[in-house]
Amino acid sequence: MVTMQDVADRAGVALSTVSATLNGSRPVAVETRRRVEDASAELGYSRNALARGLASRRSGILALTYPVGEAGLSRTVTEFVQGAVDAARDHGRHLVLWPCAVDDGQSVTAVAREGLAEGVLVMEVHLHDARVRALREAGVPVALVGRSDGESDLPVVDIDFDATLEEAVEHLVALGHRRIGFIDHAAARHEAGHGPTVRAAQAYRRAVGSRGIDAHVVLAEESVEGGRSATRTLVAGPARSTALVVMNEDAAFGVVAELSERGLRVPQDVSVLSVVSSPAVAQLTVPPLTTLHAPGATLGRAGVEALLTLLDDGEVPAPVLVPCRLVDGASTAAAPADRPTHDHPTAGDDRRPAGQHSRNLNEEDV
Helix, strand or coil: CCCHHHHHHHHCCCHHHHHHHHHCCCCCCHHHHHHHHHHHHHHCCCCCHHHHHHHHCCCCEEEEEECCCCCCCCHHHHHHHHHHHHHHHHCCCEEEEEECCCCCHHHHHHHHHCCCCCEEEECCCECCCHHHHHHHHCCCCEEEECCCCCCCCCCEEEECHHHHHHHHHHHHHHCCCCCEEEEECCHHHHHHCEHHHHHHHHHHHHHHHCCCCCCEEEEECCCHHHHHHHHHHHHCCCCCCCEEEECCHHHHHHHHHHHHHCCCCCCCCCEEEEEEECHHHHCCCCCCCEEEECCHHHHHHHHHHHHHHHHHHCCCCCCEEECCEEECCCCCCCCCCCCCCCCCCCHHHHHCCCCCCEEEECHHHC
8 A cells, every 4th residue: 555655755755745745734845746746646645534634634524413223214314314425525525424312412422522523414303402412512513404492503404394284284275175184203202302293293283273274193103003003093983084194204104004904095085195205105105105205315415515614614504494395196185075984993903002102192292
């Protein structure tokens, strides 16, 4: 492997001169610089990003911290990550994924304190986020994909939940639906202050409330059974929901399965609209789900650019809020006329109580 000393020997200069030439740490004569650059090219010498960072105190590396669980990264989250990776590359930076629990502020600061990353992009932001607090206290440059309460002076990019849920409800109301249920993420996420879970429920309540429609929010575990349980809660009885807005990608599969098992047709009997998801995931159900596609690639890129603005210019850019985009599938249709439902509960219902994997969310909980 070619070393900096090899370059110095070929150029006939001191090792410190090669370092100064490549780092820009002190002025070097034009002729000397040319000799060093020629020698580097002839030998094929290239320093790695970490070595450059140690010399310049700019590693060229950005860290993206995300609380990766046992299920790994979902298809929708992967779109966020890929957008960030592409943006970093376009700006001559490298992006590393730094898995870290939401409440583990100490670990997330280690990568920056050791000089391995210039700044950190935080995903899955909570309303009171220990990672954000720890990074700020450590003086680490940070940008957020999401919004944390009381952090208005940080670079922020996020989904516009108000615009997204407004479009979801309007889409269904235009089809004649007045009984619209909302299936959100798990109760544990809501209680922990998970930003998307809380903001989406609030936005849904505002959207239906402005139209004089009663809100029905159910918190569901991120699983097929969670979706089944939430669906049982919302379609039970004569006043069952004729449309379900689902903000829980894993639970969406259970929603469709439970409706099918009950003899309720999608979309003839119940419309299903998946929000903050991706068309690729929506294609995995029968029928394919109509979605409000999460702007993952756009926000991932915007997050990196916001962080670079902070790093390179010392400025905090204006917040960026991007709504999800409606992608028609085959799971929404005109509301059914009032008539006896096709609901035929199976014996399995007695073994799967509605509250086991889901929980109703009262208005005072939001």
